[in-house]
Amino acid sequence: MKINLIQNINFKLFKQVSEVAHQNNQSVYIVGGYVRDLWMGRKAPTDIDFVTEGNGMDLARAVANEINPKLKVSVFKTYGTAMFRHNGLDLEFVGARKESYAEHSRKPDVETGTLEDDQKRRDFTINALAVSLNKENFGELIDPFEGIADISDKIIRTPLEPSQTYSDDPLRMMRAIRFASTLNFEIENESLQAIKLEAGRIKIVSMERIMVEFNKIMLSEKPSVGLKLLADTGLLDYIMPELTALKGIEEVEGQTHKDNFWHTLEVVDNISRNTDNLWLRWAALLHDVGKAPTKKFVEKIGWTFHGHEFLGSKMVKSIFQRLKLPMGPDMKYVQKLVKLSSRPIALIDDGTSDSALRRLLFDSGEDLEDLFTLCKADITTKNSHKQEKFKKNFEYVAVKIKEVEEKDQVRNFQPPITGEEIMALFNLKPGREIGILKEKVKEAILEGEITNDKTEARNFVITQGKELGLVPTA
Known part of the structure; x- marks a missing residue:
């Protein structure tokens, strides 16, 4: 069976590799995921693996030199591999090999082998496919483990x-x-x-x-x-034992709670229909992670998970640490969304004060839309009437928040008066009073006592400063 490589976007590269290998008296094959995706008609990967029944490092150097003598080739002698980048592609060359493993290591002992040996060491039949680039059978598909049949059968x-x-x-x-x-x-x-x-x-x-x-x-x-x-x-x-801890349904006095593990999986699927943002998907994965340690049955009330969002947000840091995930802005973003994940639901009420809406705006900042995406994904009820009602409620809160935002400008809140301006007002040096007054300004704006206006903030600071025993300069 042959694959038509002439139409392939990388045909010119394959002909170059073929020619160099022929000149070096080496065999060469494309192997692995590139062949699989080529057969499946998927978008061509940007990494291509080549196997030679010879020295892979020598072939890599020779091909790179043929393409552009200035190309830098990275060599990994332990594994007999070499790679270089060209036209946005990662090209890796390896000598065909056999592998054996020690019990407590996934680093193999390697020895020279044939193409068949190399295909045997591949993880799956669909990744053990090879296409010859040799002159005598250019384009021939080599499929010793019926990987094509497995692709067909999925x-x-x-x-x-x-x-x-x-x-x-x-x-x-x-x-x-x-x-x-x-x-x-x-x-x-x-x-x-x-x-x-x-x-x-x-x-x-x-x-x-x-x-x-x-x-x-x-x-x-x-x-x-x-x-x-x-x-x-x-x-x-x-x-992630924190996730599997969410499994199961308990019953006390005839009252049960939902299985929070399977609910979480539904939420992740829901949010994945609306975003490719990996960390927003992680927020969905961890939004209920605090429910296992906070689960409690209370007489006459039933099952409660009091404070699970707060505890869950604290757990995010330790989970990211253990999993070696980024500990910077991405982790803090997930923490924030987990902590706020139930807040919009609490605002679905005609009596909700503007100050509560301002606080949500302030706390969520530029991530408000992502928070709402998470909250909507959290609606997993199978009752279509309830689902529609919840969605309309969220739209109602979104309208209310927009009105408050336009009026009070608290999203991505910046204090209308700076610490330097407060110091000048009272002829102060840096100290705790500055922080106290800045916090009072923020709270006054969020509570609606003053608007987000420089003059109002200045007058408010003067009044509050006097109560602290400070004397304005003018």
Whole structure:
């Protein structure tokens, strides 16, 4: 079977690689994900892997020199690989190899092998496809493990015995689930059982590598596919026990609560229909994470989760820390949305004061729209009447907030009077009084005692300063 590479966007590159390999008396093949996506008609990846039954580093240098002698080639001698960037592509060259693994490491011992050996070491049959770039059979598809049939059947299957495949490199378990989620494939049963059996081996994989795969699951069209598989196989217990702690429904005196784990998965799917923002999706994933530790049954009231948003926002930091996720603005953004996730619901009332709306505007700042996207995704009731009612309520709050925002200008709030101006008013040096007065101004504006106006703020500060025993300069 041949693949027509002539129409391929990278045909010129493939001919160059073919020619250089021929001159060096080396065989060369495209392998892995590029071939899979080419066959599936998906958008061509920007990374291409080449395998040669020879020295991959030498071939990389020779190809780079042919394309542009100034190209920088990165060499990794331990694994016999080399790579360089060209026209927005990451091109990696490796000598065909066999691999064997020690029990407590996912770093393999490597020895020279054939193309067949190299295909055997691949994670899945759909990634073990190769296309020849050799002159005698240019474009020929080499499929020793029936990967094309598995693509047709939408199956994730390992080339060799699955338990050994996953034990050798446990990251492959995450990759299996990631491909199932992103390609909408099913993991073949024997392989799925092997993941359950080997789940504990994930502990030898670095959290950074795990999160690369996890975030690809989070960015898939329907993340719950992958998240459910992570839970069903036991992997999620090792990665994020805070989430699996949300599982289950308890009953006391005939009263139950919803299963907050499956609710969370619904919320993540809901929000994914409206945003590709990874961290907004993370906010959806963690919005109820504080419910497990705050769950309590109260007589005559029922199940409560008092303060779960506040505790959940505090948990975000420790979760991000443990998972080696970014600890800067992205983490703080998720924290903020988790903390505010129930606030808009509390404002759905004709009697809601403008000050409550101003405070939500102030606290959410530029993330108000994202907060509303999260709140709408949180509506998982199957009752269409209730769903419509909740959505209309949110639209009502949005209108009220817009009116307050236009009138009071508190979103992305900047104090109408600065610390320097307060110091000049009372001839003060920097000190705690400045902070006290700035906080009083902020609170007065949010409570509606004064408007967000410089003159009003100045007069207010003078009055408050006198109460603190300060004497204005004029």
